[in-house]
Amino acid sequence: MSAASDFLSIAIIFAFVAIALAQVMSMIRLVIGPTVGDRILALDTMVVNAIGLIVLLGLAQGTQIYFEVTLIIAMLGFVSTVAYARFILRGDIIE
Amino acid sequence: MTFEVIGTYAVGLCLLIGGAFALIGTIGLLKFNDSMTRLHAPTKVGTIGVGAILLASVINSFVSGEGSMHELLIMAFLFVTAPISANFIAKVNIHKRACDTPPSPPRDDTWSTLAVPEADRSLADQNAKV
Numbered sequence: 001m002s003a004a005s006d007f008l009s010i011a012i013i014f015a016f017v018a019i020a021l022a023q024v025m026s027m028i029r030l031v032i033g034p035t036v037g038d039r040i041l042a043l044d045t046m047v048v049n050a051i052g053l054i055v056l057l058g059l060a061q062g063t064q065i066y067f068e069v070t071l072i073i074a075m076l077g078f079v080s081t082v083a084y085a086r087f088i089l090r091g092d093i094i095e
Numbered sequence: 096m097t098f099e100v101i102g103t104y105a106v107g108l109c110l111l112i113g114g115a116f117a118l119i120g121t122i123g124l125l126k127f128n129d130s131m132t133r134l135h136a137p138t139k140v141g142t143i144g145v146g147a148i149l150l151a152s153v154i155n156s157f158v159s160g161e162g163s164m165h166e167l168l169i170m171a172f173l174f175v176t177a178p179i180s181a182n183f184i185a186k187v188n189i190h191k192r193a194c195d196t197p198p199s200p201p202r203d204d205t206w207s208t209l210a211v212p213e214a215d216r217s218l219a220d221q222n223a224k225v
Contacts, residue, residue: 004103011107011114015148018114022121022140029124029133037130037188044180045124045137048173052117052145055166056110059152067165074169078176085183089190089208 012060019056023049040084047077102158106151113147120144130193134184141177146170 023046030042051070058066083093116139123136149166156163188194189208200206 002100004100004107008103008107008110011110015110015114018118022117025121025125026137035130035188035191035193037184037191037193038133040187041134041137041184042124044184045121045140048137048141048145049117049121051169051173052113052148055145055148055152055169059106059110059148059155062155062159064156064161064163064165067169070166070169071172074172074176078172078180081180082183085180085187088187089183 012056015056016053016060019049019052023053036088040081040088043084044077044081047073047080051077099158102154106155106158109147109151109154113144113151116140116147117144130188131185134181134188138177138181141173145173 026042026045026049030039030046033039051074054066054070054073058064058070086093120136120138120140123139124133127133127136149170152166153164186208189197189206192209196209197206
């Protein structure tokens with residue numbers, strides 16, 4: 001093991017731990033609220049963190065197969081955030 | 096210092112930056128004490144945090160041989176949609192009066208985000224009394 005690949009494996013472990021902690025903390029914000037805007041924001045942050053975790057998994061395993069999964073989760077996360085916000089703002093999603 | 100060594104260090108540095116920004120942004124989401132203040136912290140998770148991790152993935156694919164720019168697509172999508180969803184969440188906060196109400200507009204009676212439709216006025220009055 002050279003110094004560079006040692007550094008890379010430490011960085012991958014750090015990024016996994018940091019994003020997992022971020023996921024847990026945004027879940028705490030999702031549970032304690034207090035307003036509905038905070039809950040939507042926490043769900044949005046959890047989707048973004050999930051994208052980061054899946055990209056990291058692909059990087060750690062050295063494969064490209066998680067690319068489509070990431071793209072679909074990114075699109076679904078945006079659509080669901082807008083749907084929640086529109087439901088609160090207008091009382092309906094598609095008028 | 097070959098290309099592989101420099102590339103590996105660049106991947107590690109991008110991962111450290113991305114992980115640190117994701118962690119700090121979410122600490123902000125948890126610790127700030129006002130809805131609109133909480134809105135500003137996680138935007139860094141969506142841009143620099145995940146952006147640096149996707150950049151690390153791109154550089155890593157070039158270092159390991161089979162170069163691919165797929166991840167730039169996800170990065171572009173996230174960068175385009177992050178302001179839109181933040182704007183929607185801010186409108187939810189204003190609508191729910193979770194923050195200071197903006198000053199009244201120069202021409203109409205009220206902002207459309209705060210307006211209650213004619214059909215729902217009686218329901219809104221009932222809710223205000225309760």
